[in-house]
Amino acid sequence: DLQMTQSPSAMSASVGDRVTITCRASQDISNYLAWFQQEPGKVPKRLIYAASTLQSGVPSRFSGSGSGTEFTLTISSLQPEDFATYYCLQHYSYPYTFGQGTKLEI
Amino acid sequence: EVQLVESGGGLVQPGGSLRLSCSASGFIFSTYTMHWVRQAPGKGLEYVSAINSNGGSTYYADSVRGRFTISRDNSKSTLFLQMSSLRGEDTAVYYCAFGASIDYWGQGTLVTVSS
Numbered sequence: 001d002l003q004m005t006q007s008p009s010a011m012s013a014s015v016g017d018r019v020t021i022t023c024r025a026s027q028d029i030s031n032y033l034a035w036f037q038q039e040p041g042k043v044p045k046r047l048i049y050a051a052s053t054l055q056s057g058v059p060s061r062f063s064g065s066g067s068g069t070e071f072t073l074t075i076s077s078l079q080p081e082d083f084a085t086y087y088c089l090q091h092y093s094y095p096y097t098f099g100q101g102t103k104l105e106i
Numbered sequence: 107e108v109q110l111v112e113s114g115g116g117l118v119q120p121g122g123s124l125r126l127s128c129s130a131s132g133f134i135f136s137t138y139t140m141h142w143v144r145q146a147p148g149k150g151l152e153y154v155s156a157i158n159s160n161g162g163s164t165y166y167a168d169s170v171r172g173r174f175t176i177s178r179d180n181s182k183s184t185l186f187l188q189m190s191s192l193r194g195e196d197t198a199v200y201y202c203a204f205g206a207s208i209d210y211w212g213q214g215t216l217v218t219v220s221s
Contacts, residue, residue, distance in 0.1 A: 001167070001168060032207075034207035034208065036151075036208075038151075043201070043211045043212075043213060043214065044151060044211060046207065046208065046209055049206075049207045049209075050207075085150075087150065087151050089151075089153075089207065089208060091206060091207045091208070094156055094165035095153050095154075095155070095156065095165050095166060095167045095168075096141070096153045096156070096208075097153055098143075098150060098151045098152065098153060099150075100150050101150040101151070
């Protein structure tokens with residue numbers, strides 16, 4: 001199965017910081033990559049699809065980039081509501097696979 | 107409004123079986139590939155299984171292949187996950203979902219495997 005390696009697994013940041021999370025695929029997945037945000041006790045919410053397309057309603061401080069095997073999620077200026085866990089998902093081939101998650105903490 | 111409502115979770119002993127259901131509404135169920143995703147307590151998301159729109163193709167993660175069976179009833183807009191030979195590591199919230207990159211999620215149903 002295709003593997004997704006996400007880093008870092010956790011990070012501390014402050015309101016206003018710019019943060020970047022990376023996902024690396026074990027093989028070329030073109031742009032079949034989505035990013036999700038999950039707050040504690042809640043259902044995951046899709047932020048970005050097709051590697052760089054912002055989901056409707058998601059603030060523009062979130063952005064995604066990359067193709068092939070290297071992808072990044074960037075939050076340009078952290079807000080208090082952004083402290084959550086983030087996951088990447090490859091949907092290039094079955095079974096789909098998630099990254100291990102990045103917990104963003106204050 | 108899109109709705110996915112899972113049911114069938116509960117406590118089961120190791121080695122036991124359980125069938126999860128997901129009732130869908132608000133979209134044309136029969137035209138979409140459907141997915142199951144799970145999350146163990148305090149852990150990350152794990153992709154479990156998928157089934158294409160007509161049920162003719164199914165896909166499984168290595169961790170459940172041979173023990174879990176995904177199916178669907180398009181006439182009732184319902185997705186199923188038959189789980190057998192359950193293990194402690196199958197304890198998780200199980201989410202029903204759909205969309206090419208999993209746009210929509212249900213609220214999940216908790217499965218606990220314990221003696």
